[in-house]
Amino acid sequence: MTSTVPAETSLNKFEKLKSEKDGLAVKSELEDFARLGWEAMNETDRDHRLKWMGVFFRPVTPGKFMLRMRMPNGILTSGQMRVLAEVVERYGEDGNADITTRQNLQLRGIRLEDIPDIFRRFEQAGLTSIQSGMDNVRNITGSPVAGIDADELIDTRGLVRKVQDMITNNGEGNPSFTNLPRKFNIAIAGCRDNSVHAEINDIAFVPAYKDGRLGFNVLVGGFFSAKRCEAAVPLNAWVDPRDVVALCEAILIVYRNHGLRANRQKARLMWLIDEWGMDKFRAEVEQQLGHPLQTAAPKDEILWDKRDHIGIHAQKQPGLNYVGLHVPVGRLYAPDMFDLARIAEVYGSGEIRLTVEQNVIIPDVPDSRVAPLLKEPLLEKFSVSPGLLVRSLVSCTGAQFCNFALIETKNRAMALINELESELEITRPVRIHWTGCPNSCGQPQVADIGLMGTKVRKDGKAAEGVDLYMGGKVGKHAELGTCVQKGIPCDDLKPILRNLLIENFGARPK
Ligand code: SRM
Ligand code: SF4
Numbered sequence: 028m029t030s031t032v033p034a035e036t037s038l039n040k041f042e043k044l045k046s047e048k049d050g051l052a053v054k055s056e057l058e059d060f061a062r063l064g065w066e067a068m069n070e071t072d073r074d075h076r077l078k079w080m081g082v083f084f085r086p087v088t089p090g091k092f093m094l095r096m097r098m099p100n101g102i103l104t105s106g107q108m109r110v111l112a113e114v115v116e117r118y119g120e121d122g123n124a125d126i127t128t129r130q131n132l133q134l135r136g137i138r139l140e141d142i143p144d145i146f147r148r149f150e151q152a153g154l155t156s157i158q159s160g161m162d163n164v165r166n167i168t169g170s171p172v173a174g175i176d177a178d179e180l181i182d183t184r185g186l187v188r189k190v191q192d193m194i195t196n197n198g199e200g201n202p203s204f205t206n207l208p209r210k211f212n213i214a215i216a217g218c219r220d221n222s223v224h225a226e227i228n229d230i231a232f233v234p235a236y237k238d239g240r241l242g243f244n245v246l247v248g249g250f251f252s253a254k255r256c257e258a259a260v261p262l263n264a265w266v267d268p269r270d271v272v273a274l275c276e277a278i279l280i281v282y283r284n285h286g287l288r289a290n291r292q293k294a295r296l297m298w299l300i301d302e303w304g305m306d307k308f309r310a311e312v313e314q315q316l317g318h319p320l321q322t323a324a325p326k327d328e329i330l331w332d333k334r335d336h337i338g339i340h341a342q343k344q345p346g347l348n349y350v351g352l353h354v355p356v357g358r359l360y361a362p363d364m365f366d367l368a369r370i371a372e373v374y375g376s377g378e379i380r381l382t383v384e385q386n387v388i389i390p391d392v393p394d395s396r397v398a399p400l401l402k403e404p405l406l407e408k409f410s411v412s413p414g415l416l417v418r419s420l421v422s423c424t425g426a427q428f429c430n431f432a433l434i435e436t437k438n439r440a441m442a443l444i445n446e447l448e449s450e451l452e453i454t455r456p457v458r459i460h461w462t463g464c465p466n467s468c469g470q471p472q473v474a475d476i477g478l479m480g481t482k483v484r485k486d487g488k489a490a491e492g493v494d495l496y497m498g499g500k501v502g503k504h505a506e507l508g509t510c511v512q513k514g515i516p517c518d519d520l521k522p523i524l525r526n527l528l529i530e531n532f533g534a535r536p537k
Contacts, residue, residue, distance in 0.1 A: 332501075
């Protein structure tokens with residue numbers, strides 16, 4: 028199976044660079060790049076094709092690359108965490124790692140000359156960063172408490188892994204799926220609370236019973252972009268869990284072969300569904316699958332509000348607990364990562380999980396080990412009972428490392444939330460999401476209060492500002508929030524948020 032790009036496609040810059048040389052080709056050239064150095068190597072390889080290996084040139088910090096991993100279902104072992112900690116540790120102050128909004132890790136400060144060695148270590152540790160950027164399928168998300176939640180319907184761990192293995196050829200790289208028209212997101216929900224934001228993925232599986240059998244209803248086309256944001260829509264299909272991999276493969280092939288490529292702003296899956304209509308899209312998927320799809324189950328099983336998994340929770344395995352730690356805006360440093368690895372081994376089974384809220388879960392902690400775990404000094408930084416505002420705070424990378432950013436996000440978000448928490452008595456969690464530009468990596472549209480970076484004028488001068496989003500609903504009856512106020516200078520934001528929290532979210536001045 029090879030990639031087929033329609034001949035009549037007029038080639039934009041990205042289609043051109045992909046047609047000249049597939050991104051995956053750089054896999055065999057990494058030693059050469061390491062020898063040449065980032066300043067001497069081919070710029071297109073450096074700025075674009077390296078992303079097929081998860082290696083991102085950062086114009087904000089030239090020479091210090093970002094490495095985006097794949098963490099299927101957001102799960103890693105203590106051994107893997109330690110390998111990642113060793114990688115960032117060697118870069119001193121430049122090195123850190125961020126938990127991403129796709130239940131994943133991004134490492135920072137990486138030098139190109141170290142990449143071959145880092146990748147050898149990844150291979151030994153069963154880690155991969157392959158096909159994690161550009162026109163590839165992003166990290167596949169699954170329920171963060173899969174296999175340990177007493178109320179779960181379907182354990183998503185194996186399914187997510189199988190879908191990743193199909194897409195990446197078991198981590199070797201798969202040229203069948205390295206030239207998609209655009210990025211592509213897949214999520215598999217197995218619990219009752221939709222803790223993966225199914226509605227904002229290009230393909231989402233949500234648990235549903237059909238004729239007494241448990242499987243998934245399928246949604247397609249959800250995405251955010253600067254031009255357009257859409258929630259996923261029903262494919263009118265129900266699949267048995269055994270058919271998830273085949274359906275993902277069929278949809279990806281249809282998208283790869285027919286997705287719109289001329290205009291990158293119109294290249295996500297939803298634009299193809301719009302052009303064809305759902306009936307034609309579904310029929311093409313069936314043809315690719317080689318058999319008809321079953322129609323959707325009449326209702327899905329997403330019946331709960333979304334949980335954030337922070338704190339101590341009994342597992343379905345009697346006597347065991349999972350402990351959710353709050354990691355402020357997802358930022359980790361090497362000592363934190365070593366500590367998390369140690370804590371997972373000493374108190375749990377050595378497993379570590381990540382959530383789309385950029386937090387960490389330590390599973391398999393016996394009842395008798397919970398109290399000693401709570402005394403660990405790391406929990407002063409990564410709390411099990413954080414303040415009600417910081418608890419649900421999510422932020423994209425922002426100006427510190429991202430060249431698309433119109434504003435600084437993570438540091439500003441933390442500073443502002445700390446001030447608001449000290450001035451207000453908060454009575455319930457409020458989900459506040461920051462994103463540095465209209466690409467919406469920080470998902471402001473799923474938040475109670477979403478803040479999207481923009482440029483404004485204040486006192487006649489250019490300044491950093493935000494557009495304010497409200498109304499995002501998650502879990503049961505998820506809905507996207509919308510922009511309610513544009514162009515608020517960041518310097519003027521605090522009183523506006525303060526009033527919003529008092530008037531709409533039950534906060535009281537202290
Ligand atoms: Fe994103 C591009 C960071 C989740 C929509 N995103 C980028 C780049 C790669 C831009 C760049 O090259 O600098 C950012 C890297 C900055 C850096 O140095 O960290 C970036 N995106 C992120 C992360 C790290 C945000 C975070 O702090 O958590 C998330 C990484 C997820 C992962 O592990 O793979 C991240 N990005 C998202 C999401 C949220 C999600 O998937 O739920 C979205 C919206 C959902 C979607 O894609 O439909 C998102 N990112 C974008 C877009 C707009 C896509 C579009 O169709 O136009 C871009 C720009 C692009 O692709 O051209 C983008
Ligand atoms: Fe960068 Fe914009 Fe994404 Fe934030 S939303 S990580 S600023 S591309």
